[in-house]
Amino acid sequence: MTPYPSADFALTVQAADARTLRLAIHGYLDYDTxxxxxxxxxxxxxxxxGxxxxxxxHLHxxxxxxxxxxxxxxxxLLGLRRRTHPAGITLHLHHQPDYFTRLLEVTGVSDHLTQHATAS
Known part of the structure; x- marks a missing residue:
């Protein structure tokens, strides 16, 4: 596991192989981070x-x-989807807190974010 920390935000690489990368987000993902x-x-x-x-x-x-x-x-997160989807990388969202899920549903982007990507 490789952490990329700051005061209120950290990102951990949980696992990686050629076809799959698993990341964990810790702390805040908001205006400040x-x-x-x-x-x-x-x-x-x-x-x-590289x-x-x-x-x-697959990016989990x-x-x-x-x-x-x-x-x-x-x-x-939408910016990440703009980068990954055209490259044929599907986003997978796991273990979202209720408030996270609610925001995705209210804004109507949940299905858009996780739409299956096909390599071009």
């Missing part, structure tokens, strides 16, 4: 591609230790 999420995930995706080539097909995000999530976090 969402600007850390995107470049951190981008670096991890780039490192994975090691395995363009084989990644574990939200068990998420303590706050707001519209800025949602924007960062």
């Amino acid at each position: 969402s600007d850390e999420f995107t470049p951190t995930v981008d670096r991890l995706l780039d490192a994975h591609a 090691q395995h080539g363009p084989a990644l097909r 995000l574990d939200w068990t230790d998420l303590t706050a999530f707001d519209s800025s976090g949602l924007s960062a």
